[in-house]
Amino acid sequence: MTVPTTTEALAVQSRSSWTRTVRHRIIPAIALTVIVLVTASVSVAPLLAPYPPLKQDLLNSLAGPSGAHLLGTDDLGRDILSRLLWGGQPALSGVAVATSVFAVVGMTLGILAGYLGAWTDRVISAVLDIMLSVPGIILILAVLAIFNQNVFAAMFVLGLFAAANLARVIRGLCLALREELFVDAARVSGLTPFRIMSRHILPALTGQLLIQMSLFAGIALGVQTGLGFLGLATPAPNPSWGGMVGEASQVIEQHPLFLLVSGGIIGIMSVAFGLLGDGLRDLESDRRRIAGSGRPIPLSALASAESDPHPADPSVLLTVRDYSVAFGTSSGPRTVVDSISFTVKEGEIFGLVGESGSGKTVTAQSLLGLLSENGGIVGGAAWLGSQRISPATDQELRKVRGREIGFVAQEPMVALDPHYTIGSQLTEVVRTIGEVSSGTGAIRARSLDLLRSVHLPAPENIMRRYPHELSGGMLQRVAIALALAGSPRLLIADEPTTALDVTVQAGILDLLRSLRDERGMAIILVTHDLGVVADICDRAIVMQRGRIVEEGAVEAIFYAAKDPYTQQLLASTPNIARDAADPGRDTDG
Amino acid sequence: MVEPTLVSVQNLAVEYRTGRLRRAPVGVIEDVSFDIAQGETLALVGESGSGKTTIGKAMLGLTPVTAGRILFNGSDITHLRGAGRRALASDIQAVFQNPFGSLNPALTIGRTLTEPLLVAGDLPKAEISSRIGELLWRVGLPGDAASRYPGQFSGGQRQRVAIARAVARRPKLIVCDEPTSALDVTTQASALELLHELQDDLGCAYLFITHDLAVVKEFADRVIVLEKGRIVEEGRSVDVCDHPAHPYTRRLVASAPVPDPLLQRRRREERLALPDL
Numbered sequence: 063m064t065v066p067t068t069t070e071a072l073a074v075q076s077r078s079s080w081t082r083t084v085r086h087r088i089i090p091a092i093a094l095t096v097i098v099l100v101t102a103s104v105s106v107a108p109l110l111a112p113y114p115p116l117k118q119d120l121l122n123s124l125a126g127p128s129g130a131h132l133l134g135t136d137d138l139g140r141d142i143l144s145r146l147l148w149g150g151q152p153a154l155s156g157v158a159v160a161t162s163v164f165a166v167v168g169m170t171l172g173i174l175a176g177y178l179g180a181w182t183d184r185v186i187s188a189v190l191d192i193m194l195s196v197p198g199i200i201l202i203l204a205v206l207a208i209f210n211q212n213v214f215a216a217m218f219v220l221g222l223f224a225a226a227n228l229a230r231v232i233r234g235l236c237l238a239l240r241e242e243l244f245v246d247a248a249r250v251s252g253l254t255p256f257r258i259m260s261r262h263i264l265p266a267l268t269g270q271l272l273i274q275m276s277l278f279a280g281i282a283l284g285v286q287t288g289l290g291f292l293g294l295a296t297p298a299p300n301p302s303w304g305g306m307v308g309e310a311s312q313v314i315e316q317h318p319l320f321l322l323v324s325g326g327i328i329g330i331m332s333v334a335f336g337l338l339g340d341g342l343r344d345l346e347s348d349r350r351r352i353a354g355s356g357r358p359i360p361l362s363a364l365a366s367a368e369s370d371p372h373p374a375d376p377s378v379l380l381t382v383r384d385y386s387v388a389f390g391t392s393s394g395p396r397t398v399v400d401s402i403s404f405t406v407k408e409g410e411i412f413g414l415v416g417e418s419g420s421g422k423t424v425t426a427q428s429l430l431g432l433l434s435e436n437g438g439i440v441g442g443a444a445w446l447g448s449q450r451i452s453p454a455t456d457q458e459l460r461k462v463r464g465r466e467i468g469f470v471a472q473e474p475m476v477a478l479d480p481h482y483t484i485g486s487q488l489t490e491v492v493r494t495i496g497e498v499s500s501g502t503g504a505i506r507a508r509s510l511d512l513l514r515s516v517h518l519p520a521p522e523n524i525m526r527r528y529p530h531e532l533s534g535g536m537l538q539r540v541a542i543a544l545a546l547a548g549s550p551r552l553l554i555a556d557e558p559t560t561a562l563d564v565t566v567q568a569g570i571l572d573l574l575r576s577l578r579d580e581r582g583m584a585i586i587l588v589t590h591d592l593g594v595v596a597d598i599c600d601r602a603i604v605m606q607r608g609r610i611v612e613e614g615a616v617e618a619i620f621y622a623a624k625d626p627y628t629q630q631l632l633a634s635t636p637n638i639a640r641d642a643a644d645p646g647r648d649t650d651g
Numbered sequence: 652m653v654e655p656t657l658v659s660v661q662n663l664a665v666e667y668r669t670g671r672l673r674r675a676p677v678g679v680i681e682d683v684s685f686d687i688a689q690g691e692t693l694a695l696v697g698e699s700g701s702g703k704t705t706i707g708k709a710m711l712g713l714t715p716v717t718a719g720r721i722l723f724n725g726s727d728i729t730h731l732r733g734a735g736r737r738a739l740a741s742d743i744q745a746v747f748q749n750p751f752g753s754l755n756p757a758l759t760i761g762r763t764l765t766e767p768l769l770v771a772g773d774l775p776k777a778e779i780s781s782r783i784g785e786l787l788w789r790v791g792l793p794g795d796a797a798s799r800y801p802g803q804f805s806g807g808q809r810q811r812v813a814i815a816r817a818v819a820r821r822p823k824l825i826v827c828d829e830p831t832s833a834l835d836v837t838t839q840a841s842a843l844e845l846l847h848e849l850q851d852d853l854g855c856a857y858l859f860i861t862h863d864l865a866v867v868k869e870f871a872d873r874v875i876v877l878e879k880g881r882i883v884e885e886g887r888s889v890d891v892c893d894h895p896a897h898p899y900t901r902r903l904v905a906s907a908p909v910p911d912p913l914l915q916r917r918r919r920e921e922r923l924a925l926p927d928l
Contacts, residue, residue: 243752248709251767251816252740261766265757417835419807510857534699563862565700567907568667568922590835593908596915616912634840634866638892639918 090341093334100331104612111144116300121381124317133323136306137313145331146327148300153286156217156295160282163221165275168228169267173259176230176236186229192645194228202285205293213286213295215449220285228274232267239263251543269346273339278337287328303328378577379552380429381408384566385452387428390437398424400608401441406552409582411574413595413602413616417631420605426554426588428452429471431459439461446552451608464495468545472557474537477544478529482538488547489510495548512543517573539573553577556588571598592635596620604628653701654688657823659712664680665705675721680705680880681859687824690850694871694888696864696903702880703860707826708895710858711745712736718911730809741771744817750809754801755765760787760812761797767819786815790845803837814845828860843870862882864907868892 069235103110112132119139126134133142175186201223202216209215239245240263248258250361289295290304298305303324310321387399399421406412416422427433429444429452444452463469471477479487488509513521516539529537538558545553555574559567574643575598578585587599595602602619604612604627612619612628658778663683670843680702687693695703707878708714710732721729747753754802764783768774780797787796790811809832817825818830827846831839843866850857861872867888869876872890876897884897895925905922909915 202876224818241749243749244755246711246713247745247747247753247813248755248766250712250740250745252737252770253766255768257766257770261758266755354683417837471675495902564864564906564908565698565902568908571908572923589910592836592910593915596910596912597919598906620910620912630837632910634836636836636869637838637909637911638865638868638904638907639909639911639914640869645724 067329071221075109076360086344087343090338090345093337095340096334100150100327101154104147107144107147107151107262111141112131113141113144116140116146117149119143119531124313124320126317126319134317135320136309136317136320139190139584142306142323145301145306146303146323149296149303149306150327152213152296152300153283153290153303156213156286157279157282159214160217160221160224160286161275161279162284163218164225164228165271166225167222168225168274169232169271170233171229173236173263174266177232177240177259177263178255179237179240179510180394183233183526187233188227190226193223196223198223201291203294203442204394206289210296216289216295217282217286220282224278224281227478228271228278230461231270231274233582235267235270236263249260249574269342273346275343276335276342278325280332280339281388283317283328284334285619329470338627341561375405375407377407378405379410380444380586381427382425382442382444382445383446385425385428386439386441387424387433387437387439389434389437389469395440397440398437399428401604402458402603403442403609403615404603404608404610407550410583410601411585411587411599413579413599414588414597414605415590415592415602415631416605417590419607421608422558422590422605425605426556426586429554429586430463430467432469437561449635463490464545464550468548468550470538470541470545470555472560474541475529477541478537482528483525484527484529484532485509488525488540488544489542491547508547512546513540515577516540516543517576518543533566534562535569538562538566542570542573542577549581550583552584554586554588557590559585559594560589560591565592572600577646586646591619591632593637604631654690657689657691657724658687658858659720659722660685660706660710661720661722663706663721664717665702665709665714666717680709680877681845682773683877683880683882683916684719685875685882686887687856687858689823690854690856691849691873692859692863692871693868694767694859694874694878696861696867696874698862698903700879703862703877704828705880706877707745707828707858707860710824710826713741730877737770740767741820742822743824743826744820744822745826746810746829750806750813751801751832751833753813754809756801759798759800760792760804762901763801763812764797764816764819771820782819786819789818789849790815791841797922805838807834807842810834810838810842811845813851814842816895818855820851822855824856824858826858826860827920829862830859831866832861833861839866846870863891864903865909876903898926900902 069484083125111319119135121139122131122135123137124135124138125131125139128134131141131143135147136142136145141357171186171190175183198220202219205219206212223644243256245262248262253261284349286295286483287307290306293308293411294307296302296305306324307328308636310317310324314321342557380403383403384401385399386397386401386404388395388397389468402425414422414426424433424437428437428439431452431454439453443450446462449462451467478484482629489505492505492508492512510521514525518524518536518539520525522539524532524536525567532540558574559570562570574585574587577583587594589595599616601615602613602626603610604619606627623632660864661684663680665680665903667679683706685693695706697703704716709716711850712728716729719729720727723739723742727765734868761780761783764786765779769778787794792808792811792815796804796812803813804812830846834842842903846857848899849855849868859866871888874885874891874893875882876884876899880898884891884900891900892904895904902925905918906924909918
């Protein structure tokens with residue numbers, strides 16, 4: 063068997079989670095530390111620097127590192143470490159100016175355009191288009207000429223024009239946020255647009271803002287030091303990082319270390335800004351990931367599971383015994399299905415009933431091996447006839463899925479690809495698993511038969527349609543046709559009518575009933591709706607928090623429920639046929 | 652006992668431009684008129700595409716109205732915008748379907764509930780937190796809920812927060828757009844009970860938008876049945892559910908499954924005997 067053992071699975075998991083931790087946590091933390099340390103030491107340069115930045119020691123020019131000059135001296139004998147510390151001030155304050163302007167202007171324009179929409183959006187978008195079409199470098203050179211080499215004016219302009227990019231991103235996010243229900247709720251609460259923007263829209267955008275700011279800071283540093291290198295930003299002899307690279311390049315033969323440290327600090331800071339931005343982006347996407355991305359549960363039950371269902375009754379199709387499913391979470395495994403046992407007979411419609419968190423859907427999905435990665439069967443087993451289907455390897459499951467067991471999901475679009483016609487998707491499934499020998503004609507005929515069997519009118523027409531051209535009820539019928547392609551003995555339907563209107567629901571339930579009658583196929587119907595159970599099921603189990611609390615024929619469940627939870631479910635289910643006495647008010651007490 | 656009219660909707664029509672990205676057909680309503688009396692529960696029932704949600708949005712000023720009028724306490728609020736609309740927030744409130752989307756995940760429950768009270772401005776800041784404690788107690792949530800985030804609560808508890816937000820300023824009308832359809836049945840029952848109790852306390856009217864006729868029968872005084880943006884039937888909810896007159900309503904009633912296998916079998920046979928629409 064090709065199943066990974068427990069230790070192997072754990073090893074794989076710890077390796078991947080280790081690289082994840084490094085990529086998502088440690089590297090950004092290092093980058094942030096570097097940025098904070100460098101910025102802090104640059105800002106207290108007067109205290110830290112061992113020499114004034116302009117103090118010359120011509121007898122000691124181009125010296126290597128020594129006790130007196132930790133990083134050596136330049137061609138005029140000035141201390142390189144001191145000049146690096148002082149030179150960071152124009153560089154980093156320039157970056158600060160550019161980044162602040164970038165953030166404030168970009169955020170403001172983006173939120174105004176995205177939230178207010180209408181003509182505000184049109185005006186701002188036009189301004190942004192103009193800003194984006196102006197060549198930035200030429201503009202900055204012009205500003206430097208006009209403002210007499212004022213680096214702050216140049217960085218202000220850089221931030222202002224780069225803000226157009228940020229505003230575009232923010233506007234797009236805002237357009238989506240504006241449709242959020244909590245924004246509608248805030249409007250209904252009587253909040254002013256300004257308050258909605260500052261309290262509801264802005265906080266949702268901070269993650270994205272920090273990412274963009276950090277990435278832009280790297281760019282701004284490049285521009286600032288580039289201007290310094292060209293001698294346009296900080297007039298000599300005052301130190302600047304870019305200017306020092308220029309000086310170092312003149313003496314690269316005599317003093318290579320000079321270039322290494324002056325270029326190195328720029329490089330390190332640029333990389334740090336970039337890595338911090340990437341790290342924030344990962345953090346943001348981690349936060350958005352759906353809950354439940356815990357540690358995988360190894361298939362420990364597989365080796366120990368019994369291989370024989372010990373069938374007592376030949377009419378039993380599905381046997382589930384002492385079956386437990388658990389999910390790995392950050393706080394350890396959590397059992398969601400707790401040693402349940404039940405059987406489904408041939409040709410029976412069997413209800414798996416419960417509220418959210420009862421484990422009904424997990425049970426159904428696990429029978430098809432459809433648990434998410436961090437879930438696993440931790441005890442017991444399930445058999446179809448005499449063949450064990452859960453726990454089972456992927457290879458074993460492939461023979462079962464579609465051929466022995468069909469599956470219909472709540473959302474028909476789970477089974478259908480929006481990019482292909484119904485016909486191409488159906489014929490592909492028929493070719494793969496349908497019992498058709500070969501030949502395009504036979505496959506097509508079988509596909510049309512399947513569509514007819516789910517009572518879809520004009521099947522030739524349906525074959526040519528794309529999923530979005532059909533109504534929800536028709537799509538669910540197509541999904542059922544797909545599930546029938548392999549003539550399964552068991553159909554598992556997970557809340558197949560929950561997303562549909564009641565009149566459509568009635569039609570789908572009629573269809574499932576007639577399919578059972580015609581084909582003798584058993585159906586497991588997962589549902590929360592006792593009305594649906596009463597309509598279609600022969601037998602059912604009621605689940606609560608992973609355990610079975612009631613099981614039996616539906617008449618027994620509805621007319622003689624023993625468990626208090628089942629009784630509460632029955633009392634809570636709205637009933638249009640109940641007499642007009644108002645139970646909602648009666649229970650006021 | 653005829654209560655005075657609170658809201659009067661007259662010949663309301665809403666059309667969506669199908670421009671740019673939105674090509675899907677969006678609910679259009681035509682010539683819809685009805686009244687809501689003070690303290691009454693009026694249900695709007697219909698299937699997807701019937702326009703029931705659009706009517707609710709029009710009442711809340713969240714969608715532009717093409718034609719017709721909405722009168723609230725006699726004054727025309729159809730095209731009210733800006734400060735005038737915001738002032739209406741103390742009278743008209745809403746509970747939305749999806750309690751996972753209607754609460755800002757970045758704000759604590761306390762901050763979410765502070766907002767409407769702060770906007771109202773009639774409560775000194777010091778009293779706001781005691782009022783919030785009172786609201787949370789009233790909807791059956793623990794007192795420390797104020798300092799927690801929506802993510803730490805279940806769907807039913809979040810809907811209670813949304814209800815607390817709606818009643819914070821003692822409105823006269825609450826638009827409930829499928830307030831319980833995302834909840835489990837046991838949770839739904841207790842949420843409906845809470846809405847009932849609050850109505851008894853506050854005397855507010857509900858416009859209760861739903862697809863579920865069984866809930867209508869148990870919860871609403873009167874019902875309006877919508878099909879494709881038009882009213883096909885209206886009346887006392889018990890009468891409409893027990894003796895539907897219009898063929899569409901008849902089909903809706905017959906399609907609603909009941910939690911009683913023997914009765915449901917009989918109802919199914921009756922439904923299959925209905926003429927096709």
